[in-house]
Structure formats: C-alpha cells, structure tokens
Amino acid sequence: MFQKVDPKALDSNFFSLLADRWALLTVADGEGCNPMTVSWGGTGILWNKPVATVYVRPQRYTYGLMEKEGHFSLCFLPEDRRDAMALCGSRSGRDTDKVKECGLTVESGLATPYFAEAELVLVCRKLYAQDFDPAGFADRAVDEASYPGKDYHRMYIGEIEAVLKK
C-alpha cells in the first residue's frame, strides 16, 4: 500500500536510485500512458518548491507527450523488475504498448498515471522546459561526448506534488 509522504521526510538516495535502479518517466498518452526508462535526473529545491528534473532527447516518443501534458510521474520499480526497466529503455511507445508488454498496472487516482508495482513514485507538475544550448557548455568535452548527433536534451523541471512510498 502506498503512503503519501512529505519530500523532506524521504531518506531515499536519488543518486543511487537513478544511477543504479533507474526510473520510469511516465506520461499520459490518450487513455493510457507511456513509460520511458531514465537514469539522468535529480531532485532538489527550486523557486521554494520541491522539484524533480528530467532530461528528454527530442527523438523520444516521450518528448511529444511531455510537451503536451502538464504532469509526469517518476516511478521507481523494485530490483526484480529490471526486465521492465530494460524494455522501457529500449523500445518506443510509438510502436509498442510498453505497459502491456511489461504487465504493469496503471493507477489513475492522481493528476497523472503511475504504476502499482512501484516502490516509490514522484508525481510532478511541469513548471519549466528548456533545451540545452551548445553555447552554454563550459566543458566542451561534455558536449562532444554526449551530443555527437546534436540531439540536445530538453530539461523539464516539475514541482513534486506528491510522493508515494510503500
């Protein structure tokens, strides 16, 4: 059962959660939703609000959904659902119903869909979006290493409206 918790009361380490466990960036898609695996992102405080930041390349199906929708969720699945994380990070919602393929259960009681199988969910309201500007790199090596195709991520900052934890 999920419990709503105050972000300040969380003892989760988002460094290891994102880097080692990954998350599903989940956005409404018509009647359903599309999960995309992410391992780059962060949480913090901005504009006096608890926020989560994610980075989406323009070729992702998720990009169009993020542009259209006002909310997104970050769902952290248990370690034994690594199969689902791998599938959602290698197949596109353009041609695959990833929710069905992974056998995930959509919960729709809040502002945006999330998954019953998650251990931790951040429900976020989009506040800000901006593409990385190549002129902004102080270290050119980062640009060269991450963007040989010039497909700069769009950064989305969302206010964390709810944290659900099991």
Ligand SMILES: Cc1cc2nc3c(=O)[nH]c(=O)nc-3n(C[C@H](O)[C@H](O)[C@H](O)COP(=O)(O)O)c2cc1C
């Ligand atoms: C571990 C892992 C982390 C990823 N992190 C990101 C990310 O932060 N941003 C991004 O745009 N793509 C990331 N990807 C790639 C997308 O998950 C992948 O291209 C996915 O198939 C896109 O799905 P969509 O087309 O349904 O949006 C990651 C993939 C993996 C396996």
